[in-house]
Amino acid sequence: MNEDEFQRVLDWATLIDDSNYYEILSVLEIADPPSIKQAFHAFALAFHPDQHVDSPPEVQVAVRAIFRRGAEGYRVLSDPGLRTKYDLAVAQGHLRLEAGEIPKTSTVGGVQSLEDVAKSPAAKMSARRAEDFLSTGDLRSAKRELKMALHHDEDDNQDLEERIDAIDLAMFAMGD
Numbered sequence: 001m002n003e004d005e006f007q008r009v010l011d012w013a014t015l016i017d018d019s020n021y022y023e024i025l026s027v028l029e030i031a032d033p034p035s036i037k038q039a040f041h042a043f044a045l046a047f048h049p050d051q052h053v054d055s056p057p058e059v060q061v062a063v064r065a066i067f068r069r070g071a072e073g074y075r076v077l078s079d080p081g082l083r084t085k086y087d088l089a090v091a092q093g094h095l096r097l098e099a100g101e102i103p104k105t106s107t108v109g110g111v112q113s114l115e116d117v118a119k120s121p122a123a124k125m126s127a128r129r130a131e132d133f134l135s136t137g138d139l140r141s142a143k144r145e146l147k148m149a150l151h152h153d154e155d156d157n158q159d160l161e162e163r164i165d166a167i168d169l170a171m172f173a174m175g176d
Contacts, residue, residue, distance in 0.1 A: 006059060012047075013062035020095045021073030021086065029087070033078060040074040044170040050134050050163065053113040071169055072102055114146065117159040123152035127160075143167045 022029050025039040045051070047067045052060055076082045076097065086097055114127035114134075130145035143164060150160045 006056070009047075009052075009055075009059050009062050009066070012066050016066055016069050018095070020090055021077055022090075024070050024073050025077065027077075029090075031077075036074065036077050040070065040078075041170065043070045043074075045137060048134075048166065048170065050114065050131070050166075053131075071166075072096075074169070076102055114149070114160075114163060117157070117163065118149050119153045119157060123149040123157070123160075126152060139167050139171050143171070 016024065022031070025036065025043055027035055027039045031039070044067070047063055047070060049060065049064050049067055052063045055063070076086050082097070082102065085101065089097055114131050115124045118124040118127040126145045126149035130142040130149065133139075133142035133145060146160055146164050146167065150157055150164065153160065
């Protein structure tokens with residue numbers, strides 16, 4: 001990560017709590033669902049924690065917070081009922097919905113690499129391949145390798161399941 005990218009992440013981290021979901025995803029309030037999906041796709045490629053496992057710890061912490069807020073924004077803006085409720089909240093000066101109003105989904109766990117999260121040697125090999133696919137933006141292949149890693153860990157690895165959920169969310173945003 002170069003100095004400009006490092007500074008960009010830190011700048012985002014300082015602004016994230018003062019930004020509404022439209023600002024975070026860089027869409028207009030009149031954006032249609034395909035535009036929101038496209039915006040989240042670009043956001044996820046830039047801020048997915050698995051893209052920053054080699055970054056300094058403070059960047060990893062910032063990226064996780066940024067990604068969580070962007071994923072939360074995507075969940076709200078892509079649900080017509082929640083979006084209507086959110087638009088009313090924004091009109092009243094709120095940046096987020098109240099706790100409990102947003103459906104919970106799995107969040108990305110710690111800042112460990114996929115290989116570190118995997119338990120068995122075979123799972124670690126699949127996780128390495130998944131990291132390679134993620135680095136090229138091939139989410140479908142990365143997901144396939146993570147499912148293989150989970151299988152090698154005897155379907156007993158919550159961290160891998162959370163990473164698969166995060167990829168599913170990004171793929172959904174892309175329309176896959």
